[in-house]
Each structure stands twice: as C-alpha cells, then as structure tokens.
Amino acid sequence: MIRYIIRRLLVAVLLLAIISLVTFGIFFLLPKLAGQSTDDLAARYLGREVTPEGLAGVKAKLGLDDPFLVRYWEFVQGMFVGQEYKFGTSITECPAPCLGYSYRTNEPVFDLLLDRAPVTFSIALGAAVLWLLAGVTIGVISALKRGSVFDRASMSAALAGVSLPMFFTGLVSIWLICRQLKLLPTPRYHEFLDNPATWAQALILPWITLAFLYAAMYARLTRAGMLETMGEDYIRTARAKGLPERTVITRHGLRSALTPIITIFGLDIGLLLGGAVITETTFSFAGLGQLMLQGITRSDLPVALGVTMATGLFVIVANLVVDILYAVADPRVRLA
Amino acid sequence: MARKNDKRDDEMRDGTSTAPAGPADSRPPSSFLEVRDLRIHFPTDDGLVKSVDGLSFQLERGKTLGIVGESGSGKSVTSLGILGLHNRRNARVSGEIWLDGQELVGASEEQVRRLRGRDMAMIFQDPLSSMHPFYTVGHQIIEAYRIHNDVTRKVARKHAIDMLGRVGIPRPDRRVDDYPHQFSGGMRQRAMIAMALSCDPELLIADEPTTALDVTVQAQILDLLRDLQREFNSAIIMITHDLGVVAELSDDILVMYGGRCVEYGTVDDVFHAPEHPYTWGLLGSMPRLDRERSERLLPIKGTPPSLINLPSGCAFNPRCAYAELNGGKSTEERPDLRDAAPGHRVACHLPAEKRRQIWNDEIAPKL
Ligand SMILES: Nc1ncnc2c1ncn2[C@@H]1O[C@H](COP(=O)(O)OP(=O)(O)O)[C@@H](O)[C@H]1O
Ligand code: SF4
Ligand SMILES: [Mg+2]
Numbered sequence: 001m002i003r004y005i006i007r008r009l010l011v012a013v014l015l016l017a018i019i020s021l022v023t024f025g026i027f028f029l030l031p032k033l034a035g036q037s038t039d040d041l042a043a044r045y046l047g048r049e050v051t052p053e054g055l056a057g058v059k060a061k062l063g064l065d066d067p068f069l070v071r072y073w074e075f076v077q078g079m080f081v082g083q084e085y086k087f088g089t090s091i092t093e094c095p096a097p098c099l100g101y102s103y104r105t106n107e108p109v110f111d112l113l114l115d116r117a118p119v120t121f122s123i124a125l126g127a128a129v130l131w132l133l134a135g136v137t138i139g140v141i142s143a144l145k146r147g148s149v150f151d152r153a154s155m156s157a158a159l160a161g162v163s164l165p166m167f168f169t170g171l172v173s174i175w176l177i178c179r180q181l182k183l184l185p186t187p188r189y190h191e192f193l194d195n196p197a198t199w200a201q202a203l204i205l206p207w208i209t210l211a212f213l214y215a216a217m218y219a220r221l222t223r224a225g226m227l228e229t230m231g232e233d234y235i236r237t238a239r240a241k242g243l244p245e246r247t248v249i250t251r252h253g254l255r256s257a258l259t260p261i262i263t264i265f266g267l268d269i270g271l272l273l274g275g276a277v278i279t280e281t282t283f284s285f286a287g288l289g290q291l292m293l294q295g296i297t298r299s300d301l302p303v304a305l306g307v308t309m310a311t312g313l314f315v316i317v318a319n320l321v322v323d324i325l326y327a328v329a330d331p332r333v334r335l336a
Numbered sequence: 337m338a339r340k341n342d343k344r345d346d347e348m349r350d351g352t353s354t355a356p357a358g359p360a361d362s363r364p365p366s367s368f369l370e371v372r373d374l375r376i377h378f379p380t381d382d383g384l385v386k387s388v389d390g391l392s393f394q395l396e397r398g399k400t401l402g403i404v405g406e407s408g409s410g411k412s413v414t415s416l417g418i419l420g421l422h423n424r425r426n427a428r429v430s431g432e433i434w435l436d437g438q439e440l441v442g443a444s445e446e447q448v449r450r451l452r453g454r455d456m457a458m459i460f461q462d463p464l465s466s467m468h469p470f471y472t473v474g475h476q477i478i479e480a481y482r483i484h485n486d487v488t489r490k491v492a493r494k495h496a497i498d499m500l501g502r503v504g505i506p507r508p509d510r511r512v513d514d515y516p517h518q519f520s521g522g523m524r525q526r527a528m529i530a531m532a533l534s535c536d537p538e539l540l541i542a543d544e545p546t547t548a549l550d551v552t553v554q555a556q557i558l559d560l561l562r563d564l565q566r567e568f569n570s571a572i573i574m575i576t577h578d579l580g581v582v583a584e585l586s587d588d589i590l591v592m593y594g595g596r597c598v599e600y601g602t603v604d605d606v607f608h609a610p611e612h613p614y615t616w617g618l619l620g621s622m623p624r625l626d627r628e629r630s631e632r633l634l635p636i637k638g639t640p641p642s643l644i645n646l647p648s649g650c651a652f653n654p655r656c657a658y659a660e661l662n663g664g665k666s667t668e669e670r671p672d673l674r675d676a677a678p679g680h681r682v683a684c685h686l687p688a689e690k691r692r693q694i695w696n697d698e699i700a701p702k703l
Contacts, residue, residue: 233465239421240460241480241531242453252468259470330470331515 004327004334012320019312024072027301036299038064044103044299061085061092062100075100075305099309100302104294109306112291117310119189119287124276124314126203127210128265135215136261139222140254146227154219161216166275170209170282177205189285210279214268221264225257232256259329266322269315364437367394368571369418369539374431374441376410376417383644387413389595391431395588397538400565400572402582402603404618405592408640411575414592415541418573419458420448435539454484456539457532462548463524467516473500473527474512481534499530502567504560522553529560533568540565541573546581558585579618583607591615594641594651597673601680611682611691613656616699650685658686658694 031041042058043050059065062085063074077083078098085092094100099109138158142151178186187205190198229235230253238252239245277289288307295304327334365372376388387410395401403411416422418433420440433440435456440448460466467476477496478489485492493512500508503526516524525545532540542561546554562585565572574585582589589606591599591614599612610616617636638655641647649667653659659666662685673683676691684691 233460233462234468236416236421237460237466238468239449240419240452240458242449242451242483243479244449244483255470256468331472332469332517 001327001334005324008320008323012316015316016313019316020076020309021072023305023308023312024075025068027305028068028071031299031301034299041103041299041301099306102303103300104298104303109302112303113288113306113310116286116288116291116307117314118192119285120273120276120280120289121314122189122192122199122203123206123210123279123285123287124272126200126207127214127276127279128272130207131211131214131218132261132265134211135218136222136258138215138219140226140249140257142219142223143226143230144249151223155223158216158219161212162220164213166209166213166278167282169212170206170279173205173209174283187283187285189287206279206283206285209282210272210275213275214272218261218265221261222257225260226253229253229256255329259326262322262326262329266319266326269318269322273311273314364439365394365434367434368397368436370394370432370434371418372432372434374414374417374433375429376413376422377428378426379428380644385643386595386646387643388417391592391595391597393588393590393597393600395539395571395573397571398565398569399588400574400586402586402589403573403575403592404577404579404582404589406577406636406640408643409592410595410643411577411592412543413595415458415543415573415575418539418541419452419456420445421452450484453480453537454535455537456541457535457537459525459528459532459540459542459545461544463521463528464516464548466528467524469516472513472515473519473531474514476516477512477527477531477534480531484535495534496530499534500527503527503530503533503564504556505530521549522556525549525553525557526560529557529564533564533570536568537570539571539573541575543575544577545574547576554581561585578622579607579615580622591618594646595643596651596683597681598652598683599681600673601677605677605680609680609692609695611676611680611688611695612684613658613686614652616695617655619703620699650683661686661690 031038038059039055041064042055042062046054046058063071066074074083078094078096078100080096082096083094083098083100085094094108097110099113101108102112138154142154145151174186177183184201184205187202190202192199230249235248235252238248243252277287277292280287280289288311292304292307294300295302295307371394372392374388374391375386378385378387389410391410391414393401403414405411413422417427417429418435418440420443422429424445429441431441435451438451440451467473471479474493474496477499478492481487481492481495482489487495497508497512500512505511505523505526511519511523511527516527519527525548529545545561546557549557558581561572561574564570572585574582576582579589583603586603588600588602590597591606591612593614599606599610599615606615607619610619614636621635636655641651641654647654647667649665649669650656650659650671653666656666665685669685671683671685673681676682676688682688682691686694
C-alpha cells in the first residue's frame with residue numbers, strides 16, 4: 001500500500017512538472033505567434049509612460065528576452081525558493097511560492113490565486129460531496145426498490161437533471177428561491193474562515209445547481225452498478241452465511257458497486273472544475289474562471305499561467321486522492 | 337471452541353422457533369431433515385417455470401444424500417430453497433421443509449436467516465465468484481462466525497485460523513490475511529468449506545463443489561468433505577451431475593429430472609440396481625477411465641426439457657428408449673413415484689419385472 005502511494009505520488013509530481021512545462025511553453029509561444037514582440041509585453045507592464053529606458057528595464061527585470069529554458073527554470077525556481085527581480089538598484093523580492101506579477105495590475109499572482117481559488121474550489125468540493133451523497137443514495141434506493149414509484153420518479157428526474165444545462169437551473173433557482181420566494185439572500189461569496197455559516201449559505205444554491213446535473217448521472221450509474229452486484233454469487237454467499245439483509249446490501253453490495261463509481265469520479269474531476277467555473281459565472285462570483293478570462297483577454301501571461309497551475313494542481317491532487325481511495329477499496333489494485 | 341452459545345438459547349426461550357408454522361395436519365417428522373412435496377415455481381414473462389415440482393426426501397445427521405441430474409433439472413433451486421434464499425417476491429415456494437423439528441417454508445424470513453450459516457450452510461460451485469473479492473478470506477470467515485457467535489474479533493480470528501488449518505490449508509496464520517484471488521482454486525474451495533463449517537452447521541449443502549476444479553483437486557476436496565463429516569457429524573446434501581461422485585460419498589441417492597424426483601433410494605438401490613431409464617442413461621454416460629469415449633453405451637439422447645413446457649406424460653419420454661413399451665401411457669400419463677422395493681422409489685410406467693429384466697439383460701452387461 002505504501003509503495004503504491006509513493007508510486008502514485010511520483011506520478012503526480014511528474015504530471016505537475018509536465019503541465020507546468022507545457023503551459024509555460026504555450027504562454028511563451030502565444031504572444032510570439034500573435035506577432036507581439038517582447039517590447040509590446042513590456043509596454044503593457046509599464047502602462048502609460050512608455051519610454052525606451054523603461055521598456056529595457058522591464059525586459060531586463062522580467063527576463064523577457066531570455067531563452068525559453070532559462071525563463072522556465074526561473075519560473076520553477078520562483079515557485080520553490082522565490083525570485084529576485086533586479087533592475088538597476090531597485091530589487092523586488094518575490095518570496096516562494098512566487099508565480100510572478102500580473103503584467104496589468106502588478107499584483108503578485110500568488111495573492112490573486114489565494115483570493116480567487118477558494119471561491120472555485122469551495123463550489124467544486126461542496127458540489128462533489130453533495131452530488132456523490134445524493135447520487136449514490138438515490139441510486140441505491142432505486143436499485144433496491146426497482147420498478148417502484150420512487151425508482152421511476154427519481155430516474156425520470158435524473159433524466160431531466162442530465163439534460164438541463166447548469167446556467168439554466170442556476171438562473172431559475174436564483175429567480176425562484178431568492179427573488180420570488182425569498183428563502184435565501186442572493187448569493188454573495190463569503191470567506192469560510194470569516195464565518196462558515198454565511199459561507200455555506202452563500203454556496204448552497206451554487207452547490208445544488210452544480211450537483212443536480214452530476215447527482216442525476218451518478219444516481220443512474222449507482223443504480224446500474226448496484227443491480228449488477230446484487231446479482232453476484234458472493235451476495236448469495238453473504239446471505240447464505242446468515243448476514244442481515246442490511247449488512248448484505250451495504251458491506252457486500254454497495255462496497256462493490258461504489259468502486260467503479262470512484263474511478264468514474266476521478267475521471268470527472270476535470271468536468272467538476274469546468275462546472276464550477278460555469279457555476280461561479282452564473283452566480284457572478286469572482287473565482288478562478290473570471291481571473292483566467294482576464295488573464296487571457298489581456299495577455300496577462302503570469303496570471304493565466306498561475307490559474308492553469310492552480311487548476312492543474314487541484315485536478316492532480318484530487319486524482320491522487322481518488323487513486324488512493326480506489327486502492328483502499330479494491331485490494332486487487334494495490335496488490336497487482 | 338465456544339460454539340452454540342447463548343444466542344440460540346434466547347431464541348428457544350422466546351418460543352419463536354418452536355411454534356408450528358406448517359399446515360394444520362403436518363406433524364414434525366422424526367428425521368433430522370425432511371422435505372415434503374417441495375415446489376418452487378418462478379412466474380416469468382414466458383410462463384411459469386416449475387423448477388422444483390413436488391420433491392420429497394429425508395436425511396439423518398451424519399448421513400449424505402446425493403442429488404443427481406443434468407444441469408437445469410432444479411438441483412440448485414432446491415438447495416437455495418432449503419436455505420430460504422429465494423426472493424419471496426419472485427419465487428413461489430410451497431411444501432414443507434422440516435429441519436430438526438422446525439418448519440422453514442412457513443417461517444419468517446428473520447427466523448430462517450438466523451438458522452442460515454449456523455444450522456445449515458452451503459458450499460457453492462465456483463469459489464472465486466462466491467467469495468467477496470474485496471475482503472480477505474479471514475475477514476469473510478470471521479464475519480460468518482461472528483453473526484452467530486457473540487465473540488470478540490480476536491477470538492473469531494483464532495477460530496478462523498483454526499478452521500483454515502482443519503480444512504488443510506498450509507500456514508493458515510498467514511493465509512488468513514490473503515484475498516480470495518491470491519488462493520489457488522482448490523485452496524479457495526477449502527477456504528469456502530472452512531467458512532461454511534465455521535459455525536459447525538448440522539446440515540451442509542454442497543452444490544457441485546468440485547465442478548469448477550481440476551480432477552486431482554476434485555478427489556482431494558471430496559476426501560476432505562468425507563473426513564469433515566466424520567469429525568462434525570453433519571448431514572450433507574451433495575449435489576452433482578456426476579453419478580460417480582455421488583455413489584462414492586452418499587448413503588442415499590435422489591435422481592432429479594425436470595424438477596421432479598424420478599428415482600430415490602440407497603446407493604445399493606440406485607447405483608447398483610437402478611430401475612429408471614434416466615438413471616441408466618446417467619450411468620451410461622459416466623466418464624470411464626478404462627473405455628474410449630465412443631464406447632460409452634447409453635448416452636442420453638436429446639436435451640433436458642424446458643421447465644415451462646414439460647413434455648406431457650412422463651417428462652423423460654422424448655428421450656426414452658422404452659417409451660413405446662407402455663402402449664402410449666408414457667406420453668399421456670405422468671408416472672407416480674412408487675415403491676419398487678421398500679425404500680426404493682421409481683417413477684416409471686414400465687412394470688417392475690420388466691425394468692429389472694432390462695437392467696439385468698441389456699444395461700448392466702454393457703456397463
Ligand atoms: N430466479 C429464477 N427465475 C426463473 N427461473 C429460474 C430461476 N432460478 C432458476 N431458474 C430455472 O430453474 C431451472 C433449474 O435451475 P437449477 O436449479 O439451477 O438447475 P441445476 O440442476 O443445474 O442446478 C433452470 O431452468 C433455471 O432457468
Ligand atoms: S415412464 Fe415411459 S418414458 Fe418415462 S421413463 Fe418410464 S418408460 Fe421411459
Ligand atoms: Mg446448479
């Protein structure tokens with residue numbers, strides 16, 4: 001098990017290195033492909049007063065004219081040990097983890113991420129918990145009561161859930177619950193650390209909106225998986241041992257049915273993040289999605305790069321957790 | 337070994353297990369296990385599947401009953417029925433099953449569940465698919481033991497290791513933490529047997545326990561079952577499609593065809609002096625080491641019947657070489673199971689003398 005985890009960890013680190021290299025490469029090349037010189041980039045950084053000395057200074061300070069690998073190396077160094085930007089006598093210290101400064105606002109990218117990432121990740125994680133809980137519970141009950149009213153109703157609702165787009169359900173729920181019924185205030189994001197209760201209250205609608213779609217999908221998946229496993233020979237054995245039906249269902253049936261769900265969940269983490277971005281836009285939260293959009297439309301390379309690294313890290317860590325969960329669930333994986 | 341603990345006494349005291357549950361006229365039998373007119377039917381979209389249709393037999397402690405028949409004759413449905421493992425929603429079960437004075441068909445699901453694993457246990461055909469792939473073999477034995485015995489995990493674990501040793505698994509203290517897929521087929525079946533015997537059940541049903549195994553391993557498992565029976569004095573129902581296996585191990589043999597019993601008696605009767613043409617067919621198609629396949633004398637023609645539409649008259653008549661000897665009776669009237677000799681029951685329209693004559697003159701010499 002330990003060896004398995006170490007192996008997965010190494011893979012995760014390698015993946016992160018590759019992602020950083022590729023995205024760095026893309027953002028290094030993009031301005032060039034678009035016909036922009038490093039002078040143009042430096043000009044954006046300077047803002048209004050563009051002077052030749054200023055341009056040269058910015059280029060030297062940010063190393064804009066350095067070759068690709070040198071710049072990549074400095075980027076990596078910045079993340080682990082920090083970086084110093086020298087320009088004549090002025091030295092800017094950027095402590096680790098340093099992802100550079102926004103070309104536009106001159107704010108440290110890391111601080112921007114710290115500000116924005118919690119919004120997106122809060123939506124994503126909460127929705128994931130909600131969709132797994134709801135999806136699996138509904139799926140299991142549907143399977144056990146196959147053909148019942150509950151089964152038919154929930155599977156029809158699931159079909160609707162799968163086919164309704166998120167911005168539709170999101171906007172309808174704001175309109176209905178916040179404007180018409182006034183059950184909840186219109187969501188505004190609050191820091192979790194400030195007040196967990198307002199944090200959760202603000203997120204409840206985004207969570208439900210995002211979870212609805214996937215809960216529907218997972219309910220169908222769980223139902224199918226549960227129907228299959230409950231027909232397995234080892235379920236018959238469990239009953240033959242005299243186990244109470246509840247134990248047979250949870251410890252023998254659900255245990256097996258959940259394992260493929262974990263794998264599928266691992267594959268859906270990318271979708272989850274994409275969904276979170278759409279959701280935060282629907283609810284006008286300032287999250288990573290908005291930041292990314294700003295970074296790209298304004299050719300703000302460090303910001304776009306930072307967002308990509310943050311989401312990449314999220315997906316990789318989440319996948320690592322899923323892989324480990326999967327190995328815990330299925331001994332044949334870790335012993336292979 | 338602390339077994340048969342106070343959980344059982346509680347049950348006796350609250351009286352649930354002693355109340356007669358069968359029809360008014362039924363009295364508890366003297367036999368340890370007695371099955372009376374057991375019927376297990378499945379309503380399906382294609383029609384009513386009569387998987388078991390009027391089966392009766394009895395069995396004493398320490399004895400073995402062999403149930404033989406081609407696949408699809410209702411053997412597994414019978415064994416699952418005795419354990420009460422059919423879903424009451426899609427199976428219609430009727431008749432009586434008396435286990436140690438307690439009637440099971442009319443008993444509540446909870447009552448039967450408590451007997452399962454403790455008083456009656458089962459070994460299945462494919463030990464790999466019959467064990468949960470995600471739990472260690474030890475865990476699965478411990479689980480079986482702890483449902484019926486109020487002991488700590490530690491005590492149960494010791495018991496599991498002990499059981500694994502007794503079924504001949506080397507280094508049981510290590511293998512106890514292995515997963516089923518880490519065992520070989522034979523070892524897996526041994527572990528399955530250890531699990532079934534962990535609560536020392538008085539009735540053990542083995543449903544084709546060797547069919548999925550190599551020939552050499554088959555013999556070992558059968559030897560093991562024989563030894564364990566002597567040790568535990570349990571009653572065994574041995575289900576197989578191989579008459580040879582059954583003859584070696586059993587005291588009585590019941591031959592099933594199309595969900596019904598066609599011949600029933602002691603090994604001496606059924607194996608050495610069979611009177612039903614279907615039993616002759618089973619004997620004739622037994623694999624013999626000393627003969628070529630082509631020399632087998634009485635392979636049964638045709639295929640087993642559909643249990644939805646059994647042939648009218650004797651269900652075996654389309655495949656029977658002697659059906660014409662009865663002047664149409666075989667295709668019109670279902671033969672009852674009748675005593676050919678005391679304790680030897682046969683369901684066939686042929687007159688008894690005729691059957692013995694055919695066996696002695698035509699069949700026996702060729703086997
Ligand atoms: N749950 C069920 N629903 C409908 N038919 C069934 C069911 N279980 C078994 N049967 C049918 O009962 C017949 C006997 O099956 P089985 O007892 O498994 O035969 P075998 O003698 O090979 O063990 C088969 O034709 C099978 O299709
Ligand atoms: S009753 Fe007729 S068909 Fe059936 S076994 Fe006897 S002879 Fe054959
Ligand atoms: Mg069978």
